[in-house]
Amino acid sequence: MGKITIQRDGLTLVGEREEPFGEIYDMAILMHGFTSNRNTPLLRTIANHLRDENVASVRFDFNGHGDSDGEFEKMTVANEIADAQAILEYVRTDPHVRSIYLVGHSQGGVVASMLAGLYPDVIKKLVLLAPAAVLKDDAKNGNTQGARYNPDHIPNYVPLGDKHLGGFYLRVAQVLPIYEIAGRYYGDSLVIAAEHDQIVPKKYLDKYHEIYSRSQLITIPNADHSFTAEFTQPAAEKVCDFLKPLF
Numbered sequence: 001m002g003k004i005t006i007q008r009d010g011l012t013l014v015g016e017r018e019e020p021f022g023e024i025y026d027m028a029i030l031m032h033g034f035t036s037n038r039n040t041p042l043l044r045t046i047a048n049h050l051r052d053e054n055v056a057s058v059r060f061d062f063n064g065h066g067d068s069d070g071e072f073e074k075m076t077v078a079n080e081i082a083d084a085q086a087i088l089e090y091v092r093t094d095p096h097v098r099s100i101y102l103v104g105h106s107q108g109g110v111v112a113s114m115l116a117g118l119y120p121d122v123i124k125k126l127v128l129l130a131p132a133a134v135l136k137d138d139a140k141n142g143n144t145q146g147a148r149y150n151p152d153h154i155p156n157y158v159p160l161g162d163k164h165l166g167g168f169y170l171r172v173a174q175v176l177p178i179y180e181i182a183g184r185y186y187g188d189s190l191v192i193a194a195e196h197d198q199i200v201p202k203k204y205l206d207k208y209h210e211i212y213s214r215s216q217l218i219t220i221p222n223a224d225h226s227f228t229a230e231f232t233q234p235a236a237e238k239v240c241d242f243l244k245p246l247f
Contacts, residue, residue: 004058008086014038014067015060015087018051026099026124027091028243030059031084033106033226034132034145035163037066042105042129042227045236053244056097060087062108073157073166077135077176080111081118088115092122099124101243106132106199106225113182113208116189126189127239130197130225133204139173145199183211190216190242192235194223216242 004015030043038059047057062080063070091100102123104112109131116123138144142151147160157164189212193205209217223231
């Protein structure tokens with residue numbers, strides 16, 4: 001395991017790389033959710049499970065999150081896609097990597113789905129855990145994670161707990177072509193729903209399942225949106241079972 005830093009348009013993105021054994025291996029890029037970071041129990045557990053199956057991983061903090069540069073107020077889904085693309089380029093230049101997988105949770109799932117749609121010929125497998133495609137409708141309805149605003153007259157920022165959610169984030173969210181881009185991906189995909197998801201209604205996951213030609217949709221019973229506590233392990237095991245090498 002080792003910390004890595006990657007440059008993207010003048011910003012330093014900070015990540016963590018898990019090394020497997022052997023000279024040639026597959027690698028998964030793990031993406032966290034809204035207001036989160038690379039070291040959530042879910043992503044750490046997934047990384048550990050994958051390493052034990054000889055799958056490398058890179059998990060990283062999006063701009064404005066964790067240890068990466070940037071201001072949260074300036075974060076958008078679009079520039080998170082740019083972050084993820086920079087990580088993808090880093091992985092693509094590694095001569096030891098055979099196949100590349102994307103794994104995204106919540107907003108990171110939206111980013112992963114859209115990046116896979118932009119690189120359908122590069123991404124071998126895709127895993128979406130409670131992907132928050134609801135963020136588009138939330139922005140159009142003027143209510144994002146409890147932060148309320150006039151969707152027709154969005155201010156420069158909206159208070160969100162101890163943070164400021166940028167108005168540009170909301171304006172971008174309103175017009176994101178999430179499923180249109182995501183649907184360009186034609187590889188194997190796994191969509192994981194949380195039965196008691198308090199943030200993303202299941203219809204948004206059903207839509208992902210519908211647009212993918214080679215998709216599995218499973219539900220973790222009783223799990224919350226973040227797959228916390230006793231739900232972390234079963235979620236990580238489902239991801240690992242889907243991505244582990246067959247030989």
